[in-house]
Amino acid sequence: MRLARRRFLELGGLVLAAPAFRPAANAAGRVVEIRMRSDPEGAHVGFDPIGVHVRPGTTLRWVVEANVHTTTAYHPRNGGHPLRIPEEAEPWDSGYLVEPGQAFETVLTVEGVYDYYCTPHEAAGMVGRIIVGRPGGPGLRPPDETIPPAARAAFPSVVRILEEGIVRAKGLGP
Template identity: 50%
Template sequence: MTLSRRLVLTLGGGALATLTMPARLVAAPVEVIEMRGSARGERVWFSPRGLAVPAGSTLRFVNRDKGNSHTSTAYHPALFDRKRRIPKAAQPWDSDYLLPDDSFEVTLIVPGVYDYYCLPHEMAGMTGRVVVGVPADPGWEGPSDDTTDLEPEALSSLPPVDEILAAGRVVTEPEE
């Protein structure tokens, strides 16, 4: 019996799809973090500003602020010479400026605490924190205690790790 090329490709493609299916089914979901701002632009924030996710999760930062551009920038010496506030083995990220409705994705693999900020709005308290995994995970790194290069507004807007772990997400809209 001679198999046609089309039949071989069809069967091979079906087998490949079946083999990769379990990987697609167990992939971590994409978590959305919105960049927000008040109508007049006097307040800006990430929503949620605290998030707990499993290792391997992808974060999608979406600018929902019609009046401002924003960034999602990890605190790291390689980016604007900032103190490192992500796990040592983790890769830093910078979204560059996102215009309204633009988005940026990053996948976090290393367990620990990741702090990030909006480059033009950090002094307005536009910071966020993601907790990847739990403290019992191998290699997990807690939050940095070096706050020498943080303004009080940036530091005070970072939710505590235990609050993030207990709630899963911390959403706090600024007062109007």
């Protein structure tokens, strides 16, 4: 992929080449929608997109397509999970969303990496990652063993999200 411009970001002691800012939402105040998807049998579940890069002040809206889901920030206040959002950020938990079309919104203003999961489907790898502005915070570290293996393997890389702006989920239909 040819990059029009490169900038260097200090990420956890690593210097990575990244493209110019290519967020999913170009202006604060815009809404980025994340679908909570499932195949008809409920065997394959996921967030789509699974990774997004947005500007501070962007509203994120999760919408249920099928099955029962949550969107829950990795934070000790959410079931004792490890901290994987910026320390200054407020964690969120949608509670169970059960009806198709039901939605939950939050506005993210603190720059950094935000990792989140679906409470009933975390072990199946239903996780997502949002980068607000410049990457930073606990979400830059690799997930530890307290996160289920399928979830650890599912997170898109920070570099990929920065390069693409939006990382789509695979295997969840159209």
